[in-house]
Amino acid sequence: MSLLIGYGRVSTIGQDLAQQRVLLTEAGCTRIFEEKASGAKRDRPELARMIDHLRPGDTVLVTRLDRLARSTIDLLNTAERLREAGAGLKSLAEPWADTTTPAGKMVMTVFAGIADFERSLILDRTSAGRAAAKARGVRFGPPPSLTLEQIAHARQLIGEESKPVSTVARLLGVHRSTLYRALQD
Structure with missing residues (x-):
């Protein structure tokens, strides 16, 4: 039996999850995971x-995709994790973001292609x-010790x-190990 699982998140402790909880419950979620953490944080235990x-x-x-992910890359990574678990993804505010339908899968595939293209451009610009x-x-890296x-x-x-090397290093x-490396160069 497949379930509709809700995920709600607010960015700060002072914000309230009540509105998201109501919308997710009305939509039929049997379980809701809630989190008060910045979307930029990689460590989101409830997610x-x-x-x-x-x-x-x-x-x-x-309720909205920005509750699940902070960026397109983060959204695609999270959607991939959901897909690997055999689960779909839906957003109440963005009906096109529904990986349970062929059209929604296509939209996510297009986003993934655009994000991959963007990553390639960034790598090329960074290398250049x-x-x-x-x-x-x-010179890159930390200054020499x-x-x-x-x-x-x-x-x-x-x-x-x-x-002794240890005495000179202390001096x-x-x-x-830093002194040994410097002496090798």
Whole structure:
């Protein structure tokens, strides 16, 4: 027996889930998972509990898609998780977002294609930007922990004065492994 499962979310503790609860109950949800958490948070325990609770044939109902996901990518990822659980997705405010129908599946497929295209464009722009920055001499990553002078001094202390690496690392304020890496370069 397939069930209609509701998911309601508000962003802050001060907001109230009552309106979503009423709409989801009136729509026939037999169980409603509720959450007071920002949609930007990756860790949403009630969403995870709901997905774990789903059985093949169930349908997740939300009042609006922005209650389920914060972005198109997040929506598509969540919709995929629901599909993997064998469940569908419906939105009361966006009737086109109904993966239980062929038209709704098509719309989600088109969104997935657009999101994938957008990801590809972002990767291409990022790669081009990084390459241009490297060509201008920009260094990526954190700044080096040790200056060239400090490395030369460390070599002298270790090689000529036979100081232990751990003592020199402590003197320079870095971990032994950092000093070993700097000495290898």
